[in-house]
Amino acid sequence: MSVEIAELEAKRGVPNLGFGEELTGAETLLRCLILEGVEYVFGYPGGAVLPIYDSLYYSHLKHVLTRHEQGAIHAADGYARATGKPGVVMATSGPGATNLVTGIATAQMDSVPLVCITGNVPQSLVGTDAFQEANITGITLPITKHSYFVRDVRDLPRIVKEAFYIATTGRPGPVLIDIPKDVSNAKAPFYYPETVKIRGYQDTLVPQDEEVEAFLAAIRKAKKPVILAGGGVISAGADRELLAFAEKTRIPVINTFMGLGGFPGTHELALGMPGMHGSYTANQALLQADCVIGLGARFDDRITMGRTKEFAPNARIVHVDIDPAELGKNVETAVTVAGDVKSTLQKVLPLAQACDTEAWIGQLKEWQQAYPFKYRKGAELKPQEVIEMLFETTQGDAIVTTDVGQHQMWVAQFYKFKHARSLISSGGLGTMGFGFPAAIGAQVAHPDRTVIAVVGDGGFQMTNQELAILNQYKLPVKVAIINNQCLGMVRQWQEVFYDNRYSQIDLTCSPDFVKLAEAYGVKGLRATTSEEAKAVWAEALAYDGPVVIDFRVAPEENVWPMVAPGHTLDQMVMGDE
Numbered sequence: 284m285s286v287e288i289a290e291l292e293a294k295r296g297v298p299n300l301g302f303g304e305e306l307t308g309a310e311t312l313l314r315c316l317i318l319e320g321v322e323y324v325f326g327y328p329g330g331a332v333l334p335i336y337d338s339l340y341y342s343h344l345k346h347v348l349t350r351h352e353q354g355a356i357h358a359a360d361g362y363a364r365a366t367g368k369p370g371v372v373m374a375t376s377g378p379g380a381t382n383l384v385t386g387i388a389t390a391q392m393d394s395v396p397l398v399c400i401t402g403n404v405p406q407s408l409v410g411t412d413a414f415q416e417a418n419i420t421g422i423t424l425p426i427t428k429h430s431y432f433v434r435d436v437r438d439l440p441r442i443v444k445e446a447f448y449i450a451t452t453g454r455p456g457p458v459l460i461d462i463p464k465d466v467s468n469a470k471a472p473f474y475y476p477e478t479v480k481i482r483g484y485q486d487t488l489v490p491q492d493e494e495v496e497a498f499l500a501a502i503r504k505a506k507k508p509v510i511l512a513g514g515g516v517i518s519a520g521a522d523r524e525l526l527a528f529a530e531k532t533r534i535p536v537i538n539t540f541m542g543l544g545g546f547p548g549t550h551e552l553a554l555g556m557p558g559m560h561g562s563y564t565a566n567q568a569l570l571q572a573d574c575v576i577g578l579g580a581r582f583d584d585r586i587t588m589g590r591t592k593e594f595a596p597n598a599r600i601v602h603v604d605i606d607p608a609e610l611g612k613n614v615e616t617a618v619t620v621a622g623d624v625k626s627t628l629q630k631v632l633p634l635a636q637a638c639d640t641e642a643w644i645g646q647l648k649e650w651q652q653a654y655p656f657k658y659r660k661g662a663e664l665k666p667q668e669v670i671e672m673l674f675e676t677t678q679g680d681a682i683v684t685t686d687v688g689q690h691q692m693w694v695a696q697f698y699k700f701k702h703a704r705s706l707i708s709s710g711g712l713g714t715m716g717f718g719f720p721a722a723i724g725a726q727v728a729h730p731d732r733t734v735i736a737v738v739g740d741g742g743f744q745m746t747n748q749e750l751a752i753l754n755q756y757k758l759p760v761k762v763a764i765i766n767n768q769c770l771g772m773v774r775q776w777q778e779v780f781y782d783n784r785y786s787q788i789d790l791t792c793s794p795d796f797v798k799l800a801e802a803y804g805v806k807g808l809r810a811t812t813s814e815e816a817k818a819v820w821a822e823a824l825a826y827d828g829p830v831v832i833d834f835r836v837a838p839e840e841n842v843w844p845m846v847a848p849g850h851t852l853d854q855m856v857m858g859d860e
Contacts, residue, residue, distance in 0.1 A: 329375025515579015
């Protein structure tokens with residue numbers, strides 16, 4: 284049954300949506316998006332989606348025209364991560380659709396809710412190798428939470444409703460809707476279903492009482508417990524519950540990379556990030572803990588280093604996750620709780636008591652004082668110095684997006700995130716070129732907040748055509764390029780593991796980024812010393828508009844500490860060796 288028009292108008296503030304009116308598939312799609320509360324669509328038009336874009340001409344939806352489909356989907360991803368609402372991206376058939384693949388895989392790995400709408404050739408031409416034909420549902424089958432190929436315009440409203448429900452419930456993820464051109468042009472009476480009922484799909488939310496009791500029993504006698512807070516804390520909106528639980532129980536908190544911001548990085552119980560480039564204290568805490576409480580964390584190889592038997596060897600592991608398939612998948616667990624983190628902590632909090640952890644906290648503080656993240660200042664501008672400056676001048680209140688590489692790890696180490704959804708980065712897939720367009724999506728979502736894209740000179744060149752968006756839509760994103768004139772993380776690995784055989788990492792012929800920014804109508808600045816860095820960053824923050832800052836940093840600086848792949852967390856190389 285359809286929802287009453289008057290109720291929808293009151294709820295969404297939209298004009299008469301024409302229930303029962305004969306509409307094309309294109310018109311139907313856009314009205315369904317309005318009913319789902321979609322405000323922005325990121326996309327790039329083409330032949331197979333022209334009926335949709337023609338209807339968009341009359342629509343109340345706001346469209347952001349990127350300069351590449353990969354830029355569009357990363358921007359939609361950044362919007363979703365910054366808001367918790369599903370991001371929507373649209374592309375044409377063939378290359379338009381395939382250009383979304385990297386972004387879809389990025390969202391799938393990091394559990395980001397996206398609805399990806401692609402056009403396709405008319406059904407009469409499917410399978411004939413028609414112009415710009417691609418089996419995008421087949422191509423993306425392993426990297427979507429679900430996908431649809433729409434065969435009948437009458438099914439489109441139900442499919443859109445289901446797509447948003449699947450993308451945002453349970454463990455979030457990307458859903459793809461592929462619409463042939465004949466379906467976009469076909470007509471049917473408009474309706475929109477009130478509810479969704481999908482056979483075989485159940486989203487686990489509230490844990491069972493016996494699971495909660497097992498959780499509590501596991502921490503009652505613990506003397507050295509630690510919380511491992513992952514991205515599931517942020518997805519569930521459980522940052523307040525986590526803070527209350529940690530303070531009530533006096534259990535220290537480690538944040539995975541994807542979980543940064545889920546617990547204030549400046550809090551006395553915060554231990555930082557663990558793993559390959561994690562803090563000494565976080566890694567030692569895992570090695571010596573007698574109880575590890577994993578909240579929405581995957582226990583991936585960047586934390587366990589693939590040595591799962593030696594990971595947290597003295598600890599009973601409690602694992603809370605909304606996806607039952609993750610429970611016990613990578614590490615042996617003593618207690619599993621199937622439920623989202625927010626619901627679980629809401630049930631646990633009234634029953635939890637303070638643990639006897641003061642001696643344990645004292646030991647952790649000693650390690651933090653003895654082994655902080657550090658670097659040597661010198662004549663050259665150091666990348667860590669730049670990240671520290673960004674934190675000090677914004678007090679951790681900015682939204683920071685990153686690409687992947689050394690700068691990503693320096694951000695994780697030296698920027699103390701205080702709020703959920705303030706770090707936006709590709710964690711699981713490690714997608715270069717993600718950070719800059721993701722910042723565009725975040726700025727669209729939060730026009731009044733400071734958004735900083737921290738990117739490398741390599742990754743920035745993969746999507747820097749989106750500079751045009753900053754000028755066109757007047758988005759005041761601050762782009763901080765950590766320019767070491769090379770592929771920094773590859774260079775570091777070649778230095779450490781390949782006896783200084785530097786193969787194909789030279790980026791010294793990159794463009795002049797200041798002139799590039801200016802060519803797009805964006806303010807460009809450069810710094811090569813500490814004094815210049817402070818001056819140009821102050822200028823950038825004071826400027827009411829987009830700025831690109833080329834920070835020329837020491838090219839041979841490495842990320843420390845480091846645990847080599849296949850080694851254990853107690854085999855950290857601190858950087859002084």
